[in-house]
Amino acid sequence: MYVMKKISFCLLLFLTLLFYSCNSERQKEIDFIDNVLSEHADLSNYNWLVIIPGVGCNGCIQEGEYFLKKHVSDKTIGFVLTNISSLKILQQKTGLKLKEHENIYADTDNAFIVETENSIYPCVVEIKDHHVASLEFQSPQTPALRNLEETLMK
Amino acid sequence: MKKKLYNCILILLCAGAFIACKRSIVITISNPQEGKLHATHSLVENGEKVFELDSVSAPKAVYMQFCKIGGKDVLSFLNKYNSSIYLYDYNEGDLLGIYNFGKDIMKPGAYYIVNEDSVYVLDMAKMNLTLFNPKQNAQTDVISLKGKEGKDWPIKLPQYNLFTSNPIIKIGDELIMTGQLFWSIPAKAIQTFHFSANIGIQSKKLKFEHCYPEDLYGNDSNWEGGHQTAPHATVSPDGNLVYSFPPSHDLYITAPHADSYKKVYGGSNDAGDISSIDYQNKEETPKDIISENYVMQDMYGPIIYDQYRSVYYRFLLKKVTDKQKSNSVPDKEINIVIMDKDFQYLGETTIGNGKNWNIQNAFITQEGLNIEYLSPENLDEDHMVFKVFQLK
Numbered sequence: 001m002y003v004m005k006k007i008s009f010c011l012l013l014f015l016t017l018l019f020y021s022c023n024s025e026r027q028k029e030i031d032f033i034d035n036v037l038s039e040h041a042d043l044s045n046y047n048w049l050v051i052i053p054g055v056g057c058n059g060c061i062q063e064g065e066y067f068l069k070k071h072v073s074d075k076t077i078g079f080v081l082t083n084i085s086s087l088k089i090l091q092q093k094t095g096l097k098l099k100e101h102e103n104i105y106a107d108t109d110n111a112f113i114v115e116t117e118n119s120i121y122p123c124v125v126e127i128k129d130h131h132v133a134s135l136e137f138q139s140p141q142t143p144a145l146r147n148l149e150e151t152l153m154k
Numbered sequence: 155m156k157k158k159l160y161n162c163i164l165i166l167l168c169a170g171a172f173i174a175c176k177r178s179i180v181i182t183i184s185n186p187q188e189g190k191l192h193a194t195h196s197l198v199e200n201g202e203k204v205f206e207l208d209s210v211s212a213p214k215a216v217y218m219q220f221c222k223i224g225g226k227d228v229l230s231f232l233n234k235y236n237s238s239i240y241l242y243d244y245n246e247g248d249l250l251g252i253y254n255f256g257k258d259i260m261k262p263g264a265y266y267i268v269n270e271d272s273v274y275v276l277d278m279a280k281m282n283l284t285l286f287n288p289k290q291n292a293q294t295d296v297i298s299l300k301g302k303e304g305k306d307w308p309i310k311l312p313q314y315n316l317f318t319s320n321p322i323i324k325i326g327d328e329l330i331m332t333g334q335l336f337w338s339i340p341a342k343a344i345q346t347f348h349f350s351a352n353i354g355i356q357s358k359k360l361k362f363e364h365c366y367p368e369d370l371y372g373n374d375s376n377w378e379g380g381h382q383t384a385p386h387a388t389v390s391p392d393g394n395l396v397y398s399f400p401p402s403h404d405l406y407i408t409a410p411h412a413d414s415y416k417k418v419y420g421g422s423n424d425a426g427d428i429s430s431i432d433y434q435n436k437e438e439t440p441k442d443i444i445s446e447n448y449v450m451q452d453m454y455g456p457i458i459y460d461q462y463r464s465v466y467y468r469f470l471l472k473k474v475t476d477k478q479k480s481n482s483v484p485d486k487e488i489n490i491v492i493m494d495k496d497f498q499y500l501g502e503t504t505i506g507n508g509k510n511w512n513i514q515n516a517f518i519t520q521e522g523l524n525i526e527y528l529s530p531e532n533l534d535e536d537h538m539v540f541k542v543f544q545l546k
Contacts, residue, residue, distance in 0.1 A: 088212045
């Protein structure tokens, strides 16, 4: 009985610490984007921000570019292109003239690159009252863009 | 009472292990010549070269080579988007031709043009070196870079991040590619991991050579991130390899098949101490700590030998002193240290930061040191621009 209690206690402690660890990483990302948004006030007017890096997980970025092409006319979404190697090639790939779309922001200063392991994935940011309410990354494990599409269709 | 005490100790141990970032063995490399060197030479910007780009190519090409083809000075670059090499007349700026790899090469990362019939291309996806014949538009040979290793080759063999100023090198009948480990060097691998691949052009034999210097990367020191473990190489006039390791003020010289280095001073008058990352659990090192270690310290970059003027140029990416979150690698100011052929210090010149200069695309011509200039006016990306620096 005492051994069981000890194991349960250790497990609980481990899970608490794990939760704290994951949560602190996500909170760090939210605080980071929130801070960058405060310097880009016009972008905080959208309901959603989709941040697409130019370098990172190839398949995930391709999904981001496809999403951009499909939803560029949705004015509730702002698109941030960061860590871009070439806007010209990106225009070739998407077939979009970026200057013609007000909701596309080219982050040439790379201000939106989060300093965590997730910087290689596109990021979906939910904005409420000009602040980040939540965020999720489009990675092989987390289909953030599909989730956003489903939310938009509701 | 005993149970309570046991639980308290357990909590303290777990919390301690979780919260505390235990101190690792930190290697600090001092610059014995900081502030003591006297400059007699500098680099002066003198002219530019402009190359007009088509609708599917962009500046900051991932790889370039300056060479002579058919008596012409040719500047070539790799276009990853359409898997091609573009060739320009360096003096006139005209496009001479395009070598298209089609589907033969999945992901070109670097190349070496031997002549009009033979181009060696590094295929990053297949991890091989393909001999491509542009005239026949066909691959004629393939050399695997995976050696005899199995699926775990990426942790046993080098991976390659080659660019114009850290190129595929040809010495005699051999091609040399300087690779790296993209994380810290485990103590057990410091004397066994070889970062350089040597490929016999005729024999097709592949050999891995040259270990990381123990004084820089030993003791299980934390150099996570990939930047700090990237050796850069050039060839000395007597056919030796000269390695520039990012954290070292020294240069490491070796022959292609030798297994030891001769160390010479090759540092900057401006560079200070450089330390490894102070974080014990290397694999778990947070990205911001890795980034801070590289951005907030002086770090050396490529080294290039100028055969026309018999001098070396070594790039230093200076530490960023303003502790802002947005500071990144392009914020680092760039110094070019000039040394004579015997590595005696001649001077150094600051050219600006990485937002305006792409030092990965730097090469030597008779005119001087060419460095790609990233003009803020070039918004349409329809030109590739190089500034030419001359030694004064």
